[in-house]
Amino acid sequence: MKNEILNNNPQTDDWDLVIKGHTSLFDLRLKEVWHYRDLLFLFVKRDFVTVYKQTILGPLWFFIQPLLTTITFTIIFGNIAQLSTDGAPKIIFYMAGITLWSYFSNCLTSVAGVFNANASIFGKVYFPRLIMPLTVVISNLMKFGVQFLLFVCFVTYFVLNGQIHPNLYILILPLIIFLMALFAMGIGLILTAMTAKYKDLNQLISFGIQLFMYVTPVIYPSSSVPENYQWLVALNPLVPLFDYMRYAFLGIGAFSFFVLLYPVVFSFVILAFGVLVFNKAQKTFIDTV
Template identity: 55%
Template sequence: MQNSKIANDWDLVIKGHTSLFDIKFKDLWHYRDLLLLFVKRDFVSFYKQTILGPLWFFIQPIFTTIVFTFVFGNLAGISTDGLPQYLFYLSGITAWNYFSDCLTKTSTVFRDNSNIFGKVYFPRLIMPLSIVVSNLVRFGVQFLLLLCMMIYFYSFPVEGTSFHVTIGILLFPVLVILMALLGLGLGLIITAMTTKYRDLTFLVTFGVQLLMYATTVIYPLSYAREKGYSTLVELNPMTGIIESFRYAFLGKGEFTFWSLGYSTIVTIIILFIGIVIFNKTEKNFVDTI
């Protein structure tokens, strides 16, 4: 009788066999302090041994924008829909970098943290969520750079180009959430698969770079339509997000509620599949990692 009473006093019961859809979202809230600690760890450890530190937040998008402007804008002569080339490429890079960082860093979460997962219990979903939140800091810095560039080109306009902020700016929080959740969902699927198929780790970075060319980062959707492959580009859920992002802040881009709705539905489906697969894999990945 006494043993039964003690057993009922436990705050947490860890079971060996649970439902595939038993995600334990309540535990995520209870471990929110751990989430913040992981965010701080990711931010500090990544730049602790670098000379320039957080300045890399600015350097990477600036140099990428310069290269894209020279190669695709000047040499290839690809249209930017009447936008200043630097603004066009920087806006696409800012949105794409956040999505790709969430995807690539989440895709190795099992491998990179196997030593922690095998020793102590906490909701495993905390780890990929911390990656998404910590990348949000980098996105915020690069977005600030974009705003500074907008102010510069508004003060010193380039002949033959123009831009303006639209009411679509109200959708900005939604767009950021979609970027994060899409990267998270794809990353969860890949990290679950890499516990058995290690080769996928080497393909992720390469695959993400190829995927960028199937998105309107370096060319507008109108250019893809002229070349006859807009349908393939529009199937990429990031296309609707980036086009909406450009429309909101620069007034150019083919924004429609249909395209944004498509991106939202695909993101929700991918996120759901990712969480389910991640939840299934976390129960026995220690045996295969």
């Protein structure tokens, strides 16, 4: 009889999942994210498939959007404003910047709206909340891959015509995209925690991202910035990443591995801080939306 009581004791059972009401700020439960990886892949598939599911042109918008933006920038900033492109063909110069910027801005905007966009799901079922920001980063990475393919086609054309000269630095592109994803996710996690409590901040995010584009060398080379403003450009961790893109694929400007030290440190620090802020906000999120 005594053995039966011991065997029925709940404390001796091995549970697959334990949900606790009070957890530490530094208890990130990253193992749970790995256990829910199948859910992550399902969300990525959902985002990639459903965005253009009921559109006429469908996935062609992946090509049309950057192409139209590139043409617009070429006409306005290249032909009318006559901004410098460091001798590179205008259309490929702007496409290099737009390809990178589209990935960064889309990740940042979507991660910043994670809480508000998924409030109905978060209130009904439990899963690690970091799944949603990771979904945004991965699904946008797939979109970036499609747009990057278009960029490679243009690069190939200008290489064959002898107008640009790529180099072996193109091999470290995955590292550049990884750093950009970390930076966008870190900032986005901080913003989504803030917008969950202060809804009017949503109005400032898109406006702030537009302003940030103009202090990032998307439509101009960093070498064209006046000397007295170079210190301001140096504070932007995205500048070395855009300089890399044009140096590696277009052969213009300058680049070294040393300049990546700042974006590497900044991206990891801002991501760590963003995860902590997100982890704290998710505990009371449902009560504030």
